[in-house]
Amino acid sequence: MSEVGAPDYPSIPVTVLTGFLGSGKTTLLNHLLGHPAMEETAVLINEFGDVGLDHLLVEQVSEDVVLLNSGCVCCTVRGDLIDSLRELFIKRVRAEVPQFRRVLIETTGLADPAPVIHTLMNDPVIAERYRMDGIVTTVDAVLGDGQLDSHEESLKQAAVADRIVMTKTDLAQDDAVAVLSRRLGQINPGATVIAAEHGRVEPDSLLDSGLYNPKTKAPDVSRWLNDEAYAKRHDHHHDVNRHDARIGSFCITATEPIPWPGFVTFLEALLGTHGENVLRVKGVLNIAGEDRPVAVHGVQHVFHPPTALPAWTGDDRRSRLVFITRDIGRKAIEDTFRAFIADAA
Numbered sequence: 001m002s003e004v005g006a007p008d009y010p011s012i013p014v015t016v017l018t019g020f021l022g023s024g025k026t027t028l029l030n031h032l033l034g035h036p037a038m039e040e041t042a043v044l045i046n047e048f049g050d051v052g053l054d055h056l057l058v059e060q061v062s063e064d065v066v067l068l069n070s071g072c073v074c075c076t077v078r079g080d081l082i083d084s085l086r087e088l089f090i091k092r093v094r095a096e097v098p099q100f101r102r103v104l105i106e107t108t109g110l111a112d113p114a115p116v117i118h119t120l121m122n123d124p125v126i127a128e129r130y131r132m133d134g135i136v137t138t139v140d141a142v143l144g145d146g147q148l149d150s151h152e153e154s155l156k157q158a159a160v161a162d163r164i165v166m167t168k169t170d171l172a173q174d175d176a177v178a179v180l181s182r183r184l185g186q187i188n189p190g191a192t193v194i195a196a197e198h199g200r201v202e203p204d205s206l207l208d209s210g211l212y213n214p215k216t217k218a219p220d221v222s223r224w225l226n227d228e229a230y231a232k233r234h235d236h237h238h239d240v241n242r243h244d245a246r247i248g249s250f251c252i253t254a255t256e257p258i259p260w261p262g263f264v265t266f267l268e269a270l271l272g273t274h275g276e277n278v279l280r281v282k283g284v285l286n287i288a289g290e291d292r293p294v295a296v297h298g299v300q301h302v303f304h305p306p307t308a309l310p311a312w313t314g315d316d317r318r319s320r321l322v323f324i325t326r327d328i329g330r331k332a333i334e335d336t337f338r339a340f341i342a343d344a345a
Contacts, residue, residue, distance in 0.1 A: 005042055007260040011131040012089075014103045014120055015207055018113040019138030020147050020154040024167030026051055027199035037203040039071030042088055042100040046077055056257055063096060073097045074112060081105075081116060082123050089129050102207065102309055103130065106343075113160060115136075115297055121297075132297070132304065134209030137161035139333040141172035141195070145180050148187075148244060158184055159247050159324050160280045160299065161191045170197040187228040187244045190322060211307075219309045221284050221293070227251040227320050247279075250330045252337060254319040257288040263345025266337050267303070272285040274328055283321035284309070288345075293317075 019025045029045070030052055031039055046049055048066065053074065058067045064076045074165075077084045087228045107113055111242075113135055120132045137157045140147065144166070147154040158164055164184050169177050177195065184193050194201055208326045213220040230251040263285065271278060282297045323333060 004254050012101065012103055012106060013133035013208070013210060013212075014130050015133050015209075016105050016107060016116050016135045018107045018116075018135065018157050018161075019165075019167075020140070020144075020151060020157065023138040023140045023144070023147075024165075024196075024199055025106055025138050028165060028167065028196065028201060029104075031199045031201065032104070032203055032206075033074070034070050035066055035203050036070060040098065041071070041099045042073040042075060042092075042097070043315075044075050044077050044081075044084060044103065044105045046106070047049055048074065048076060054218070061097065065091070067098070071098070073100055076328075081119050082126055085119075085126050086132060097338050099276045102133070104207075115196055117160075117299045118302045122302050127304070128249075132210065134162035134207070135160055136163045136164045136165060136206050136209075137191075139167045139180070139184065141166045141177050141180060145146045145176070145183065148183070155187070155247065156242055156279060156326075158187050158191075159244075159249070159326075161188060163206050164188065164193045165190050165201055165206070166193065166195045166197060169195045183244070187247055187249070188324065190226040190251055211297075219295070220314060221295075221308050221309070221313070225251070225282065225284065225320055225322055227253075227322060227327055230289070230322060248323070248325045248328060248330060250323055252321045252323065252330075252334050254341065255337075257290075258319050259344035260287050260289075262341045263287075265344065266340035267298075268333070269340070270336065271301055271303075272334065274325075277326040277328055278323070279326055280324040281321065283319065286317045287317040296321075306318075 017025055017029065033043065033051070053066065053068065058069050064078055066074045068074060075084065075088055088097070092099060105116060107116055115137070117132060119132055121128060130246045139158060148158065166177065166180060173217050181193050194205055211219050211221070211224045230249060278300060280299050285294045285296060288292050290308070293309045293312055295309055297304045325333070
C-alpha cells in the first residue's frame with residue numbers, strides 16, 4: 001500500500017473482456033468493433049486472424065496495427081502485455097495512431113483475468129497512463145451451467161466480473177437462461193447480467209463500469225460498489241457438488257471513521273494468509289483524519305494505490321467494503337476486520 005493519492009481520472013480507462021473457451025468472446029468483439037459507439041477505442045487482441053476484420057478494415061498502419069471504419073484502432077499483442085500497452089501509448093503521443101480515449105483487451109487464450117488486472121494495477125508506468133475500468137465476462141447460455149460446475153476458471157471469471165454477458169441465448173431454452181441468470185446473480189450479485197443474441201450487445205451497457213462516470217468525470221460510488229445488491233443477497237442452499245458453493249460475496253460496513261494503520265494491517269494479514277482466495281475487493285472508506293472518501297480496489301494479492309476522491313456525496317459517510325472470496329466465510333473476514341480496527345483505535 002502507498003500513501004493516498006489524488007484521483008486518477010484522466011488516465012485511459014481499460015475494459016478487460018474475458019470468458020471461458022467457446023463462450024462467444026470473439027463474436028461479441030466482432031459486433032462491438034463495428035459499432036459507432038466504439039469510436040476512439042483501442043482494442044488489443046492476440047491475432048487479427050481470430051477476428052473477422054476484412055469488412056471493417058480501413059487501412060493497415062503497420063504489421064500490428066489497423067484502423068477500422070468504426071473509428072477503432074486494433075492492435076495485436078506481441079509478447080508482453082506491458083510492452084504492448086507502452087508501445088500503444090507512445091504511438092498515440094507521436095500521432096502514429098488516433099487519440100483513442102479507451103482500451104479494450106480481449107484475453108483470448110488466457111483463462112484467468114487476474115494477470116491482466118495485476119498488470120494494470122501494479123506496473124508503475126502502465127498505472128500512470130491507464131486505469132482499470134471494468135471486467136466483462138462472457139458465459140455460454142447453452143453450456144455455461146455445466147462449465148461453472150466443472151471448471152474453476154469459468155467460475156472465477158464470473159465471480160470477478162462487473163458485467164456478465166450470457167451469449168447464445170437464441171440457442172438456449174428460456175427456462176435454462178433464467179436458471180443460469182439466477183445462478184450468476186448468486187455468484188456475483190454486484191454484476192449486471194446481460195442476455196445477448198448472436199453476440200449483439202450495445203457497447204454502452206458494457207463499458208464505463210468503473211468508479212468514474214465518463215459523463216460527469218466524477219466518481220459514482222454507488223454505481224461502482226452496487227453494495228445494495230449484496231445487502232439483498234440471500235444465502236441459498238447450494239448443491240455441495242457445485243463449485244460456486246465455495247464462492248462468497250458480501251459487503252461489510254463501518255459507521256465510525258477507520259484508522260488507516262488498522263485497515264492496512266488488516267489487509268496485509270488477510271492477503272498474507274488468504275491472498276489467492278480473495279478474488280476481488282473494492283470499497284470506499286471514511287478514514288480517520290481524512291476529509292475526503294478513499295477508494296480501494298484489489299484483486300488477489302495486488303491492490304491499486306488508494307485514491308482520495310474529491311468529496312462525499314450526500315450524508316452517508318459509512319465505510320463500505322465489497323468482498324468476493326473463495327473458501328472464506330463472511331464472519332471470518334468481518335471479525336478480523338473489526339478486531340484490527342478496534343486495536344488500532
